Amino acid sequence: MYGFLLTRRWLGFALCVVLLTAICLRAGMWQMDKHDARVVDNAVARENLLADPVPLDDVVAPGEDVADDAEWSTVQVTGTYDPEHELTVKFSTRDGAPGVDVVTPLLLADGTAILVDRGWMQTANNNERPEDIQAPPQGEVDVVGWLRPDSEAGERAVTPYDGQVRAVSAATVSETVPQDLRSGYLELQEQTGGTGDLRPEPVPDLGQGPHFFYALQWWFFGLLAVIGFLWFAWSEARDRREARKGVAT
Template sequence: MYRFLLSARWIGFAIFVVLLAAICTRLGFWQMDKLQQRFDRNDAITKHFGADPVDLSTALPAGTEVDKSNEWTRVRATGTYDLDHQVTVKFSTRDGAPGVNVVTPLVLDSGAALLVDRGWMETQNNVSHPDVPDPATGEVTIEGWLRKDNGATGGAVRPNDGQVRAISSDGMADFVPYDLIDGYVNLQKQSPAPSAGLAVEPKPELGQGPHFFYALQWWFFALLAVVGYFWFARAEAKERRKPTRIDGFAAERQLVPTMGRGSEATEGRRPGEARRP
């Protein structure tokens, strides 16, 4: 009954189903791995936010990089803002409103500088040089969250007419005349107080995100592919059984007209001619 499954067409179909189910299953586990990473990130954020701020040199010794072990650490640093190399991050939105983030290098006593995301302001995306409020002049002490460079590359992180699309110390390296410390800081507090007009970065969302439900969807697609294969196989088997059935009633009806035509021919009458008395 199911020998047709050994045909080339059905073998190819089976291979396709197995590959599809395997890929969907793997994508489901990938989403679960992303979920675990999200939990680890939330734990790290909660731990760092529960601790007191530390000096930048303690959280990020010279020559080290920002990674998942020290990202979100609350740090403080003292230096002077360099407005000549300030950039804005365009296409930054909050609650659906367009705007820019303002990133200003903070030159430290060591001569190196730290990129500081001073905050966000609402402005139209088509404004190439928004009117950004200046920070306090002279030496300032800042406090904020240590962040990793954005993973973008190329023109997205290299300043163009004083604007970038993502924050990266690597992308800004050729734009400034001093060494840049890896990563950047989301400003939260400053002394003297920063100018009005910039909104500090809000606390990150600590939810689990959509990863769990995405995993369920991928696993459902894998199950659907397997069930679909057996459903189509069963439908094919049923279709192949239909031609082998002989309806006895239909066969009898086919024989009756043949017998009638033979009887009329035997009596010498044309088909349809009335019977002679």
């Protein structure tokens, strides 16, 4: 009754279904891998955010990169801001409003510096660097902030142009700053004298994201392909059976 499945047309159909199902299964597994990675990252971030502030050197030493398990660590440093080499991160929005993040090097006692994202300010919706950036506090300041690794965005995004970038990476900014820059940067939360009109970075979203449901969708599509093939095969067999009955009568 199902001998037609061995014909060229149905074998080709079956091959397409197998390939489609394999792709859906693999895509679902990829989404689950992203989900699992998100869960691990969130656990690390949650632990680091709740920990008490520690000195920067206790988390990352000069010349070392920010480790994956150090992201969102709350660190404290003391230094002097260098507004001459300040940058803005353009196209940074908050609640749908256009703006920029203001990133200023903080000169440390050991002669190195670390970039500090002092906060966000609303600007006109254009590509221009704002002129009314609030100056950082003068003199030595105590800073507490969340440690972030360098952005992995493309070179054009992290290379300063007219005092602006689209993402922060000390590796490229170091070419425009006379001091040796520490890896990563700080998201300012507290400092001597307060943050002024700049809005500090909010607590990160620690939700699991849509990856789990995307995985279910991909697996559903794969199952749907198999069920569809079986239904078409059953329908074909039924039609052939009905046709034979008609000929017999």
